[in-house]
Amino acid sequence: MVPLALALLLIAGGVALGRDAVDPVQLRLLGVRLGQAAVAAAGVQMLAAEYSSGLIRATLLAVPRRLDLLAAKAGLLTAFVAPIAVLGVGVAVLGLTPSGDLVRAAVVSVLHLILIGLFGLGAAAVVRNSAAALGIVLSLLFLMPMLLRMLPDPDWQRILYRTTPATAVQAMTTTVDTAILPLGPWSALGVVAAWAGGALVLGAFLLYRRDA
Amino acid sequence: MTTIEVNGLRKRFGPSVALDGMTFVVQPGRVTGFVGPNGAGKSTTLRMILGLDRPDAGTATIDGRRYADLPCPMRHAGALLDPHALHPARSGRNHLRWLARSQDLPDSRVDEVLNRSGLAAAGRRAAGGYSLGMRQRLGVAAALLGDPPVLLLDEPFNGLDPAGIVWMRDLLRGLAEDGRSVLVSSHLMSELQDMAGHVVVVGHGRVIADAGVNELIGAYSSLEAAYLDLTAGVGGIR
Numbered sequence: 001m002v003p004l005a006l007a008l009l010l011i012a013g014g015v016a017l018g019r020d021a022v023d024p025v026q027l028r029l030l031g032v033r034l035g036q037a038a039v040a041a042a043g044v045q046m047l048a049a050e051y052s053s054g055l056i057r058a059t060l061l062a063v064p065r066r067l068d069l070l071a072a073k074a075g076l077l078t079a080f081v082a083p084i085a086v087l088g089v090g091v092a093v094l095g096l097t098p099s100g101d102l103v104r105a106a107v108v109s110v111l112h113l114i115l116i117g118l119f120g121l122g123a124a125a126v127v128r129n130s131a132a133a134l135g136i137v138l139s140l141l142f143l144m145p146m147l148l149r150m151l152p153d154p155d156w157q158r159i160l161y162r163t164t165p166a167t168a169v170q171a172m173t174t175t176v177d178t179a180i181l182p183l184g185p186w187s188a189l190g191v192v193a194a195w196a197g198g199a200l201v202l203g204a205f206l207l208y209r210r211d212a
Numbered sequence: 213m214t215t216i217e218v219n220g221l222r223k224r225f226g227p228s229v230a231l232d233g234m235t236f237v238v239q240p241g242r243v244t245g246f247v248g249p250n251g252a253g254k255s256t257t258l259r260m261i262l263g264l265d266r267p268d269a270g271t272a273t274i275d276g277r278r279y280a281d282l283p284c285p286m287r288h289a290g291a292l293l294d295p296h297a298l299h300p301a302r303s304g305r306n307h308l309r310w311l312a313r314s315q316d317l318p319d320s321r322v323d324e325v326l327n328r329s330g331l332a333a334a335g336r337r338a339a340g341g342y343s344l345g346m347r348q349r350l351g352v353a354a355a356l357l358g359d360p361p362v363l364l365l366d367e368p369f370n371g372l373d374p375a376g377i378v379w380m381r382d383l384l385r386g387l388a389e390d391g392r393s394v395l396v397s398s399h400l401m402s403e404l405q406d407m408a409g410h411v412v413v414v415g416h417g418r419v420i421a422d423a424g425v426n427e428l429i430g431a432y433s434s435l436e437a438a439y440l441d442l443t444a445g446v447g448g449i450r
Contacts, residue, residue: 053298053300054294054296054297054298055297055298056297057293057294057297058294058297058298058307058311058354060263060264061262061264061285061286061291061293062285062286062310062311062314062315064262064263064279064280064282065280209266210266211259211265211266212265
């Protein structure tokens, strides 16, 4: 629960950034970029913590149907992350003039945060280790954008910008000069959903197949 | 009356063969000792019966069904496999409470099994601070939670003090007298000789002997002598 409390603080903290900017919506939602790390940690810990403590063996004796177990964890995680994301994003945009762009950016941000939590859970099911799972997710979210900027081949750069969650939050929250972005907000959400879904499906398959 | 049926289990871990056609039946109403050298496949067999490990071939069933197919499985089979499988910050009592909730059992069962395991006083302390002996007792409490007709215990005597060993012996004997199927892996032949009605001796991933304890004592003078003779030359770890 510590990561989720931190996520709430980080996301809602955007409210302190004021509104004097070319794109106040993007400015206020900067907290989502930080908060997503904490949400990812919550998703990872939901399963990986059981592997580090050994509790997983007791859990699997109580609930031997492993796909049911993963589905229950995904549902519970969503039930925790969703209200925190709604509250955090809601506080962050307090006082901004309502507009279609604002509502869209807020809704997409909330959905993004839920998906990032599920991505963390899926990654944990794949590698069964907190540090490794969080490393994978955070690398994609924070290291990838830096690496992409240094990539010499512009074609590859463009492909990777459009297929990884590297600049997802930027694409989701920008409301001014959107033409220069590689992806629109909903497409960016789709990319994140594909990564989260892929991790969950692979995690479910491995959880089902592997010895505990 | 519920039996455990292990039929032709095979398992490889990389190049090494862990189980090579493991086959036996555990009958109700007696303690069945499960013995063999380290690496003979005892723990892997127990883990397969409980659905934690997946066999390459063969089946393991409780009452004719795979553990994972049992609704509220802890009401059908109780297991003490790994005494460290707990959340260190949670109290022993709360550990049992979430298990009870998962099996649709009332909290009153939790206090019953805590008392029966001698943990009534320690139940509200964080389980991370328990000694190995206390963790074994908590594991026994979890195994008994669903009042199951089948019990599987892996090295339950580890870490118990002398009073704990006597307690465990009487408990297991009593559970078998209730008509339950009780499978106990152990290296303590003297304990098993006093307590078990039957033993399954394994080596190299298969059964070497499946016989009554009295029968073996008649043939070899003691269970330990029988064990040493039967497993001579059967190195466990290959």
